[in-house]
Amino acid sequence: MNNNTNTAVTRNIRVQGDRLWQSLMEMAQIGGTDKGGCNRQTFTDVDKQGRDLFIRWCLDAGCTMSIDTVGNIFARRPGIDNSLPPVLTGSHLDTQPTGGKFDGVYGVLAGLEVIRSLNDANLTTLAPLEIAVWTNEEGSRFSPAMLGSGVWCGEFDLDYAYSRQDKEGLSFFDELQRIGYLGSEPATHRPLKAAFEVHIEQGPILEDEGLQIGVLTGVQGMHWYDLTLFGQPCHAGPTPMEMRKDPFMALPDILTRLYRLADQYAPWGRVTFGDISANPGSRNTVPESITLAVDLRHPDQSVLDAMDQTFRSIVESATAEKQLDYKIDDEWRSPAVAFNTECIEAVRGAVCALGYSNKEMVSGAGHDSVYISRVAPTSMIFIPCEGGLSHNEAENASTEDLEAGANVLLHAMLKMANQA
Ligand SMILES: [Zn+2]
Incomplete structure (x- = not known):
């Protein structure tokens, strides 16, 4: 069953870009807009449908699921030694009202593609792996942004999150309960070996310079x-x-x-x-x-x-x-965020081994990883997006770049999860 010691298999493993693309397009149907974007705001019926689909895919991939009291979802793939803290990746499934198909969703489904690819290769990592779906990253229905990861990391109290209201006066708590995602796990951080997030750049730099990968060293x-x-x-x-x-x-x-x-x-x-x-x-x-x-x-x-x-x-x-x-x-x-040196090194090592053109950069936008980095070793990976457009229904990224980013994620996670 376990090919962990097979270094050639580990070195040569790649994600399936087509499968990743298919899953992105299937998820984009849920809350899909006429202009080809997505409107899947926090705790709406379509958010529930998106979450349900993600969970179905994770169960099919052999993961065990848990949901915490702020609605964050965790999919866990066991490792060889399950007493070790997991290597986590993740992002968000909620979108802006006129959002795109890739912002956040890519980071979640790239994590799923990593697990599917490890299943195909019959590889088990030493430490367990997890995918997180953080609640309400966008902050467009319930302000502020990054509420799910913020509660988990101790930036916000749970009651503060529960009391947030949308424009119609509907409360975060009532809507969380209504869609059936009020979980029982405490929404508090626990030890992680490492955390990674892959995301579209949401700016023009990588495309402008013709580069495939951004190795993130921090957030402005x-x-x-x-x-x-x-x-x-x-x-x-x-x-x-x-x-x-x-x-x-x-x-x-x-x-x-x-x-x-x-x-x-x-x-x-x-x-x-x-x-x-x-x-x-x-x-x-x-x-x-x-x-x-x-x-x-x-x-x-x-x-x-x-x-x-x-x-x-x-x-x-x-x-x-x-x-x-x-x-x-x-x-x-x-405050400015400096990502963890070892995590940056794992990403850099993966990019070099895979031979992708790249540059070091910082994020100009906020991400769940800003909060995660306060409680766990964290770094991020960027891929180009067309015209630098995001928070826009026309948001787009190429299959090749999406695949490259997921391959970097795969190898960075392998590196950290197989460390003794
Ligand atoms: Zn995002």
Whole structure:
């Protein structure tokens, strides 16, 4: 039964790209939209159907299933030594209202394809393997995003998750119960040997550079601020320019120096001004105040902290020069994530052995792996998606790339699961 010691079989094993594609297309029928996308939001009837289908496939592949109290699903394939912590992979089956066929779903079904391929080759790993389906990753029906993995990792209380409501006022708990996915396993983390997540990039870099695989080293940290500059309202006609306290006058200096700050930390430093409003917002009045939405990002937390400090001192000096007051409101922070070195190494080793073109990168978007990485050694794998499009019904990826990503996942999981 057990070919674990057969290193040639282990080295040569590959997933079946066609089977993976078929399963992706079958899952995409559930909640499928006219424009070829998917609308399978958390705890809807179609979410239940998608979950049911996944469980049927896992049972057919010989897995044992468990469901926890937040609705996360775990499919387990036994190893040789089941006292060892499992190597886990997974992602989410819920989608945006106008979502695609691959965001999240690919990470779940690539895990299933890994297990199916190991079954075909009659290979048993030393440690058990698990596939996780994390509840409500998208956060489009119940806010915030990544609730299932967040509860599991201790970021959110279970009661907090239960109390979330959708736009119709239906509660997370009632809807979880209604679709029959209120499980009995405690929604708390337990030891994992390693965790991997394969995902479409959701951005244009890999496609643009003609590369097959992104080896992820972390996830960008984000700081959000509301910056308000205060001046003195006055008439646009009678008041001479040099006698004004106009908050707009500090803006050119602030913008120029902040864009320079992003350049200083290229290629990963990001500075974005997504919104601006003037108060009272009248054409012929110098505004009393203007407020800018500011978004700073970098994958290295110490750099992001330095950017934060520089941002504050730029605002301080630019407003002092124009004799303006200011206020910085910290709206939200998501710390930078550095993935586990050994997991990154397992992915890198798999990519090299398989001969795929690749580059190291960081994720600009949040993923379940952000939370998982707080409690277990974790890393991620990216594949290109067409035009960099995601959260879009036209979201697409090639069979070859989907297959390549699943092969990397397979070999990274084998590496970690067969370690003594
Ligand atoms: Zn996703």
